[in-house]
Amino acid sequence: MTAPLLDVELRLPFGADDRVLTVSSASGRVAVVGPSGIGKSTLVRAIAGVEQRARGHVRVAGEVWQDDRDGILVPAWRRGVGWAPQDARLFPHASVRENIAWGLDAVPADLDAVCAALELRGLLDRRPRNLSGGERQRVALARVLVRPTRLLLLDEPFGALDRALRARVIEALCARLGAHPVVLVSHDERDVAGLVDDVVELG
């Protein structure tokens, strides 16, 4: 039996207690569901490598990103994740285009295709402060889709989209991702059907 593509077991502080969160998925295409406050976002942050308080292990596609028993902690900038946080978190001093191409040496070849699929054309020269919540979320999605990543971490990526747009974005995402590993945080199981193979329920 081969090791699962995604294998995470992390102890995270929650108030006075600790909580152990476990995610394992053979294909690495997994949805994390559960009530709010259960630690879904913290789990995603820990996989991204920005949650200092997480203890345990994170293994992705045969690589160890964190293992506290062996003293391994790969810094966030070497993990190659595509993290779209729940609050989108666009750099306020950069245009939409600059946000999407952030840190890339050249303008990505499929920028136009991704922006078309996410219905972002016409917004590329705007500043984030002039975007709606749903537009911000789609820019954050575009930002992780145009770059090479080993694992996508999408934290409630459709929360601010209306139902029709949500369906179109999910369809575009399905077409684009194929078998690419993705951890998708959602409170709505209807969103995750075509995007993932496994569902992990926390709590």
Added chain:
Amino acid sequence: MTTTPWDAIALSLQVATACTLLGAPPAVALGWWLARREHPAKALVTALVFAPMVLPPVVTGLLLLALLGKHGPLGAMLDRLGLAVAFTPAAPVLAALVVGLPLFVMSARAAFAAVDPAYDELSASLGDRPRRTWWRVSLPLALPGLAGGAVLMFARSLGEFGATIVLAGNTDATRTIAIAIYALLDRPASGPDVRVLAWSSVAISLFALAGYEWLARWQRRRLDLPR
């Protein structure tokens, strides 16, 4: 006194510019460090940097003179190297630097504290090493606040008197606006010169403070904060 009011104004502008430029690197570094890092020595560093803001400037001048005067520990050493500070053109710059720096550091600390560390995290997740994140995210987002700190320091340095008179004295090479006014006060018929100096100070200071306000608003716009 051989200098004209315009010489004093020019010297003051030069002194304020020089000490603000010299102060920028340490102020930015200290401000970032104080806002973003935990360290046991933080309280001590804070006390040392901010002390000149609460000490009477004359006392700051006396301390600097004790350190840098001909017989001071550092001054004696510099003197042997031919780098005397006290009562040379370097003295008003150094006095204004020490007195003005806390304002710059304080603004820099506030500017970096206002930048949400969440942006640093995101930048790291997109492949930026910490140094690159600092240059591309922390610094540009804090920039308007840093510029505001520079303006405050410039304005404060421009009017520096207490520490300057002790460390630099009233010589042709060190006669800034404030020192020139002081020297003119007990001379007969010096009214017109004093008025030129005083009104120039007022004009430059108001101009600087208006600039500070404008920069503070730019900072809020840049960080996408409510105005």
